[in-house]
Amino acid sequence: MSSEFLLGASGILWGDTLFYLVLFIILMALIKHFAWGPVTSMMEKRADKIASDIDNAEQSRQKAEKLEKQRQAALKDSHVEASQIIERAKTNGEQQRETIVDNANQEVATLKENAKQDIARERQNALNSVKDDVAELSLAIASKVIVKNLKLEDQKELIDSYIEGLGKQNEAK
Amino acid sequence: MGEGANVQTFFGIPFDIGNDVPGLIAAVIVFALMFFLSRNLELKPNKKQNIIEWIVDFTNGIIKGVMPEREGQKFSLLIFTLFSFIFISNQLGLMLQISVNNVTYVKSPTADVMTTMTLAFMVLVLAHFLGVKKLGFKNYFKNAYLSPVPFLLPISILEEFTNFLTLALRLYGNIYSGEVLLKLIYQFSKAYGIASFIPAVPLELIWQGFSVFIGSIQAYVFVTLTMVYISKKVEKE
Numbered sequence: 001m002s003s004e005f006l007l008g009a010s011g012i013l014w015g016d017t018l019f020y021l022v023l024f025i026i027l028m029a030l031i032k033h034f035a036w037g038p039v040t041s042m043m044e045k046r047a048d049k050i051a052s053d054i055d056n057a058e059q060s061r062q063k064a065e066k067l068e069k070q071r072q073a074a075l076k077d078s079h080v081e082a083s084q085i086i087e088r089a090k091t092n093g094e095q096q097r098e099t100i101v102d103n104a105n106q107e108v109a110t111l112k113e114n115a116k117q118d119i120a121r122e123r124q125n126a127l128n129s130v131k132d133d134v135a136e137l138s139l140a141i142a143s144k145v146i147v148k149n150l151k152l153e154d155q156k157e158l159i160d161s162y163i164e165g166l167g168k169q170n171e172a173k
Numbered sequence: 174m175g176e177g178a179n180v181q182t183f184f185g186i187p188f189d190i191g192n193d194v195p196g197l198i199a200a201v202i203v204f205a206l207m208f209f210l211s212r213n214l215e216l217k218p219n220k221k222q223n224i225i226e227w228i229v230d231f232t233n234g235i236i237k238g239v240m241p242e243r244e245g246q247k248f249s250l251l252i253f254t255l256f257s258f259i260f261i262s263n264q265l266g267l268m269l270q271i272s273v274n275n276v277t278y279v280k281s282p283t284a285d286v287m288t289t290m291t292l293a294f295m296v297l298v299l300a301h302f303l304g305v306k307k308l309g310f311k312n313y314f315k316n317a318y319l320s321p322v323p324f325l326l327p328i329s330i331l332e333e334f335t336n337f338l339t340l341a342l343r344l345y346g347n348i349y350s351g352e353v354l355l356k357l358i359y360q361f362s363k364a365y366g367i368a369s370f371i372p373a374v375p376l377e378l379i380w381q382g383f384s385v386f387i388g389s390i391q392a393y394v395f396v397t398l399t400m401v402y403i404s405k406k407v408e409k410e
Contacts, residue, residue, distance in 0.1 A: 015188035020196055020282075020291040027200045028254040035207035036250050039225050042214045049216065 189287070196282040199262040207257065232256050232396065239400040240408070248403065251299075255292070256396045259283060259344070263388025266352050267381050281388075284349040286341065293341035296399040297333070304406030316409055340398055347391045351384035 182188070210225035218226055232253045236245035266281030282288045304313045318329040358380060362373030 015183070015186040016192050016285075016287040017291045017294070018186065019188060019193045020288055021295060023196055023200050024254070024258065024292070024295065027204060027258060028250060030204050031207050031254050031257075032250055034204075035211035035225065036229075036253060038214050039211050039222070039229060040249075042216065042218075042222075043226060043229065046216055046218075 189285075191276040191278060192282065192285045192287055194278045195265060195280050196262070196288060198279060199258060199265050199282050202265070203254075203257050203261045206261070228257065229253060235393070235397055236400055239397070239404045244407070245400070245404075248400065251296075252396050252400065255296070255399065256392055259292070259395055260389060260392040262288075263348050263392055264385060266348070267355065267384050267388065270352075270356075281348050281352060283344055283391075284352045286345045286349075289345040290337075290341040292344075292395070293337050297337050297340070297402060300399075300403040300406040303403060307407050308409065312409070313406070317406060336402060340395065340402075344391050344395050347387050351380070351387055354380055355384065 207225065210221045212221070213219065214222055229249075233249050235256075236242075236248055236252055239245065240248075262281050262283040264281075265279070266284055269279050270277055271279040301313075301317075304317060307313075308316055317333075318326050355377065358373055358377045362370045362377070
């Protein structure tokens with residue numbers, strides 16, 4: 001038997017070598033397909049994800065920093081703007097106040113003037129009407145006095161003097 | 174002790190069934206373990222996934238210690254499979270040994286010199302093949318045998334054989350001796366009945382624990398040396 005001869009020679013059973021080679025290669029192929037491939041691809045995926053996460057974190061940190069800066073700048077600007085607005089409002093208010101006061105003063109002055117004029121006019125009117133009334137009254141009184149006392153004989157002297165007076169007036173003219 | 178051998182001849186090739194069966198069992202265990210560990214993979218690793226990823230990182234670390242990472246990446250599957258196979262093989266015989274008709278069918282496959290020689294032969298042939306492929310035959314020859322000085326050529330050639338033999342026999346010797354001692358302690362426990370059984374139990378326990386340690390170390394040493402030999406052939410000195 002050849003097998004016994006080989007065993008007797010030095011135990012070299014080269015079938016075992018073949019068997020183990022084939023076994024090992026099959027085992028490697030199976031492990032590659034079922035375990036190694038998925039596991040390493042998952043590990044790679046994770047490494048990629050971690051790397052990209054780190055990058056993303058860095059990016060978002062920078063973005064946040066930029067936003068923070070913008071916000072700070074905006075805040076500063078808004079401070080300035082607010083003070084400007086207040087300043088402007090103040091000056092506006094001042095101006096408006098002045099104009100209002102001026103207007104009021106002017107109005108008051110015109111009103112006063114008008115009132116004065118009105119008062120003067122009224123007084124004038126009143127004076128005039130009083131004058132008229134006085135004239136009428138005096139006329140009425142005069143006519144009554146005259147009607148009562150105008151007796152030719154009694155009043156001849158008065159009439160003469162009046163006519164005389166008229167004649168003097170005409171002479172003076 | 175299964176000194177007998179069940180040798181069968183297929184196609185004129187002699188197979189030692191008592192050596193092939195444990196290899197098949199170890200391979201099936203390795204595959205089943207890796208298959209089990211790599212189910213339900215998630216981006217955020219779960220418990221099982223952590224174990225297999227730890228093993229992958231460990232074997233990748235062995236490669237990284239010897240070779241630049243980019244170059245060593247293509248060996249990672251080989252080293253991973255080699256390491257897990259040798260590791261499981263080393264432990265298999267410590268846990269379970271089944272003999273039928275004086276032939277041990279379940280034992281450490283690495284406790285047989287044919288197995289370790291096959292593995293050593295495989296990785297060294299791979300190393301030479303890769304060396305020729307990468308550097309070209311002329312440079313490969315110069316790099317492997319004529320450097321640093323040409324007159325060391327005979328020693329360099331001899332070194333290739335000693336590399337092969339030491340790689341194979343170191344693993345074989347460690348595991349085989351461990352199993353032999355386990356069996357001796359077992360026989361001792363039966364020798365004087367209860368008087369020897371009681372001291373034999375802790376002895377066996379201690380030796381088993383030590384053998385687990387040796388088996389792990391030897392698996393690590395084997396793959397590390399594999400990477401060293403490959404890198405020596407692939408890289409110019």
